[in-house]
Amino acid sequence: MRTLLYEVAQTLLTRVTKWSWLRVWAMNVAKRRGMRKAIVALARRLAVIMHRMWLDGAEFRWTREATAPII
Numbered sequence: 001m002r003t004l005l006y007e008v009a010q011t012l013l014t015r016v017t018k019w020s021w022l023r024v025w026a027m028n029v030a031k032r033r034g035m036r037k038a039i040v041a042l043a044r045r046l047a048v049i050m051h052r053m054w055l056d057g058a059e060f061r062w063t064r065e066a067t068a069p070i071i
Contacts, residue, residue: 002043009042022046 013026013035022042030038053060 005043005047006039009039009046012046013039013042022049 009026012020012023013030016023022045025045026038026042029041033041049060052058
């Protein structure tokens with residue numbers, strides 16, 4: 001699982017073209033601490049987010065703005 005989280009974080013930072021708040025956060029970490037530490041930090045943050053999603057049953061939002069539920 002750790003390897004997969006690391007690969008997802010690395011792909012999100014290097015290959016994905018769509019910007020998200022997670023990517024912006026990780027790029028700021030990379031500026032301060034370096035790309036490798038940013039990848040590890042992003043992998044951990046993804047694990048925490050996925051765990052909360054699993055417990056709550058919530059869906060991931062690409063942006064921080066709250067979207068209105070579709071009725």
